[in-house]
Amino acid sequence: MAVIELQHVTKKYAAVVANKDISLTIQASELVGLIGENGAGKSTLIKQLLGLEQVTSGQINIFDTRPGTAKLRQIVGVMQQNDLVMRNVKVNDILQWAHALYQQPLALKEVLRITNLGAQKNQYINELSGGQQRRLSFGLAIIGRPQLLLLDEPTVGMDVLNRKHFWDYVRQLQQTGTTIIVTSHYLDEIADTANRLLILKRGQLTFDGTLIELQQQINKTVVDFESEQKLGAAFNTDQNILNWSQLGNHYKVEVTNSDTWLQMYYEQIPTFKGLQIKATSLTEIMTNMLEGK
């Protein structure tokens, strides 16, 4: 059984088409990165999965039921943007309240350990830093041992170590069968973690696949090295090279196929220093997409 099934989902807010004819299926234990520029429709999609917004047309099934049912509230965990609306409650009290909502919740001690909030358990929410609030929000999302976890910009404000702990735990949840959808503008984190990418552009799903598949579509690899040889004349006539630059002895060459390129230069390669071959990063791909390149 698919965990999530979207059939031709469209969401309109008056003249704004926030989601346009989106169809897709997500299976158990996928870790899906939902990305796209501001206003692309990511949060709208999450809100419809939660039943907080109704689809304008199309249909959503989650574990074979419609979004927003009491049954789903038991098995879906969520971190929305700015979701800690109760400000004058202590960390421990809100966790205890959430703990009582579920049939087999995690122990409070365990949630405080995962979120690294043990030292703040007697503080009020409005006394927490931005990153601590995101960690508390994560604690509330996972306390019920959800089968589906929806994370909308979860790491905003988290410091580097807490971010690492967060992603380590998210990966662990995925490996034990949790299905996870995460939106973020920190594309390096998505590239490192998600095993499927969904790219939204003005409400439309423009890509659905793995990072490697996306990189293959872009068909560009960067080769970086230092050489004392003068290679410019050869590079200028090389059909495989999209672009190249030189700063002193440092060459940066963008090629369509790095295997072909390496074969062509195999005689010179032993003299190259610090040779690095890099696939185009997700950040660069998204930047180029937004710039319309």
Ligand SMILES: Nc1ncnc2c1ncn2[C@@H]1O[C@H](COP(=O)(O)OP(=O)(O)OP(=O)(O)O)[C@@H](O)[C@H]1O
């Ligand atoms: N309640 C609403 N009423 C009217 N328009 C809305 C509403 N919620 C969202 N929109 C519009 O729908 C579009 C998609 O918004 P959404 O919040 O889904 O984008 P997003 O991809 O999550 O953006 P961000 O990266 O900035 O969080 C935007 O144009 C936004 O202005």
